[in-house]
Structure formats: structure tokens, C-alpha cells
Amino acid sequence: MRTLIKNILLIIIIALYSFAVFAKDNLVTDLSESTVEISSTFLGADILLFGAYDGQKNDDIIVVVSGQKGNIKVDKKEKKFGIWMITESIQFSNIPKYYYIASNRKIEDITNKSEIKKRKLNFNNFDLINNKIDYKNLDKKWYEALKRNMKKQEFWKVEENSIKLNKNTLFRKTLSLPSNVSTGVYNVKILHYRKGNLISQEESKIKIDKTGISANIYDIAQNFSAIYGIIAVIVALFFGWFTNFIFRRI
């Protein structure tokens, strides 16, 4: 099975490459899967990103995967009456719940600061939008705490030196999504740099969806929550009765 997949991939890569060369297209990429389904046995997913580019020596490739944006609350605990309790919270809005950056070498060496800022090649340049909070004058510790915790849970991750370039024409990268990844459409951006300048880019999308029983359960719980509660009770009632019925006979 493994070798079969490898062979198929190799064929695809060669096809892509020849396509790229003939079409004089600078960068062509594809993903092994464009949808990830979170089923009841989901433990995370590996997606293979592979691509061909019309490269020269010392060209660079950066891959950025960004997930759905949402609101993330940072809570600060303080010791009160001998107990550590939440005393202050700050909400960050419009923050990507998943953000992954990979490259073939240190990003600082690939391109300059303004390009890093423009393309969001680190975690410091997201567009925070919230009418209630003045993020500019907020103590830096809050954003640092957000960054630290997002990294710890692997929702935000940077892997420099993790993309292997092959003869300035091919590259591949396994994108590992953690088991607690949130659903939504993920944007995969592949950037091709030459001497610090972006010369071509490609975009793909990965759709992450709940599927099977766990998706149905989630949907019912959200949309028909009262019925869900009643079903939950009936299931428990039935099994309570059923075991009594079984064990009476033993």
C-alpha cells in the first residue's frame, strides 16, 4: 500500500513538473487530500503537500497554513485567598485558530522584515479587530501569553528548515493536523522566493469537516438541543432498565 501511494505520488509529481515546465508556469502544487473528515476515531491527520517549481540555486519555499479566524480569550490567574483564580481576561478577535508556517531555512534569512510583516510569516502581524479593546496600548504580556499558549497546544506552529528542496525543482512537506483541530476551510499558501523577492505563489484549500456519527451528534446537540437532551435521557433510562433485566436473569 505504502509503495503504491509512493509510486502514485511520484507519477503525480513528475506529471506536475512536466506540466510546469511545458506551461512555463513557475509553481505548481497539490495536496494529497483536500478534505479532512473528523470521524469518531479521528486522531489527527497528515496531509502531504507536494509541488514543482521552476527554481534556481538558493531559491526558497515557504508554506503557510491558516485556519478559521475566531475569538480567543486569554485568562490571567492570580492567587486570592490562597487559591489561583481568574482575575482578568482579554479577548482577542479575528485571530486564526490554526496557523502553521514551514520553510526550507530560517525565514529571517529568506526575506526582509517588511515582507515578513506583509505576508504574515510570523505570529505578530495578525489584523486584530475589536471595537472595545485598544490592542495597541495593551500590555505586551497578553499577546505573548496568547502566542505561548497557542504554540504549546500546537495550534500555532513554525517549522523552519523542514521543507526539503530537491534539485531546485521539487519539494514535499507533510502537514500534520492535531487531533483537536477545529473545523472550517484552511488556506494553504505556498510562496516561492528568489533573493528575498516573492516571484510566484500558489493557494490551495483544505476543508476540515466533522463526519459520521460524531458530526451528526454535534449537529443535533447544537440545532435540536432539547431533543438531544431527551434522547440522552432515554438512552440512559433504557440501559439502566436493560442491565437490570439482564442481571436479574443471571
Place this chain on the structure above:
Amino acid sequence: MYIYLPIAEQPINAFIVLGIGWLVGIIMGMVGIGGGFLLTPLMIFFGIPSPVAVASVANQLVAPSVSGVLSHWKSGNVDFKMGTILLVGGVIGSSIGVLIFNILNAIGQLDLVIKLSYVIFLAIIGSLMFIESFKLIIQTKRGKATRGKLHQHNWLHGLPFKTRFRKSKLYISIVLPLIIGIIVGILAALMGIGGGFIIVPAMIYLLGMPTSLVIGTSLFQIIFVAANTTILQASQNQTVDIVLAFILLIGSVIGVQIGSKFSNLMKGEHLRLFLSFIILLVGFKLILDLVTIPLDIFSISVIQ
């Protein structure tokens, strides 16, 4: 085998959860009191968010309670009249409890209150159980087991709305069982417990009910309190994880049956002494988590 929990949104080892449910079920069956107050903190230790743990354990409680009531009913050990008054209080109480739950959730202190309530209750119940069973063991060793009066008259019997409970051979006011029901209901909703460890002593010492009827009657009311809590939590907070509850209930109902079959093998006071150790241990672990410096004083949560 890992199973993805749709509401808690994380995978969990199904066999370990099944095993925990089973072990707690055995304890329930042997000692005769509910396992919610052990299951909920254990689920929290496992990394299940505390609101989901509380609501799902309340859901699973329905099952062992039903199967327990059915056995007690067969032996004629359920006072349905008393049970009905308790459950009316329980349903009112659990509705209030879910309301408090929502308020605490909105101000961001739910997690702390759940853990603190557990620390307080586990400490009280654990120490009381320890002292009581220890005394009994000493007394039996000395060979002079004394027993106090079961049914004492006090001011509580002077309350209005008196009614006769034939089964329990009592003529008391319905106000007291109603209040007990309300208190237990609030705790059930907030902590994911049936409240057996509160209602059982309350029924014996405050209401003066015969001990033989107490467990069956309390289980009867727990079914309704747990069911009401489950439906309210599911419809207002979407915190009931039916998959988690299902794995737990399969383990616990089997455990309860096995436990009750073997309850004669060990003396009640020895069992309770053993249980008091577990309760104190769980409480100690919870308080340790609250007083030690967190690895990071900042934490994050995604807001839907």
C-alpha cells in the same frame, strides 16, 4: 481504542473511561451511594472541560439509578410518596442549579466554583465517613455496638403541611423533604452528582426515615433530578457529551450489578473506610491543583 468525543471535541481512550465507570460502579453497588462525586473529578483530571464533565456525568447517572430503583422496588424498598415530594424539590432545585451554572459560566468562574464545591464536599463527606466508619470498627472490636435513636422529634417536625407517609411510617411536614430536594437538585446541576451522599443522611437523620427505604427512595428521585439536569444542560449550554455519558454508563451499570452482588463479602464499615480514603484522596488532588502555582498563569480558551 480512542474515540472522538463530539461535544468535548477531543479523542479519549474508551477502555480507560469504561474501566473508570466500571470501578466507580462497583463502589456504588457495594456502598450503595452514587458515584457522580467521584466520576466528575476523575473526568476533569482526564482533561474533559469541567462543564462538559458535570453535564455528561449527570446524564450517565440516570442509568445506574434506574437499574438500582428497579431492584429496590422489587424488594419493596421505595417510598414513592416521599420520593415524589423529593423529586418535585429536586426538579425545582436542578433548574435553579442550571441557572446558577449559566451565570457562573458567563462571568468566567464556573470552573473554579465546580472545583471548589468538590473540594468542600469531598472533604466534608470524606472526613465524616472516615470518622463514622472508624468509630464503628472500634466499637465492634470492643463488642458493644451502640445505636442511637433513629427517629427523634425536634423543631423540624413542627413545620406546617403535615402529611402521612405510610410506607415510611412518618407523619411530617412536606416542607422539609421539599427543601432537601431543592438543595440536592442545585448540587446535582452544579456538580454532576445525584446527591446520594447528602440525601441519604438527610433522610435518616432529618426526616427519620427507616434506613431500608432510604437508598431506593433516593435513587428514585435521582433519576428525575439527573434527567432534568441533562435536558436543561443540553438545551441551554450544549454541554452533554452523549458519547462520554454512554461509555461511562455502560461501565457503571455493569459495575453496580457486580458491586451489589459482592456487597455482602465485606463489612459495610470497612468498605466505607476504604471509600473515605478514595474521597479524601480525590479532594486532596483537586485542592492541590487549586493552590499550586500554575505552570503558566495565563491560559487561553476559544470562544465560539
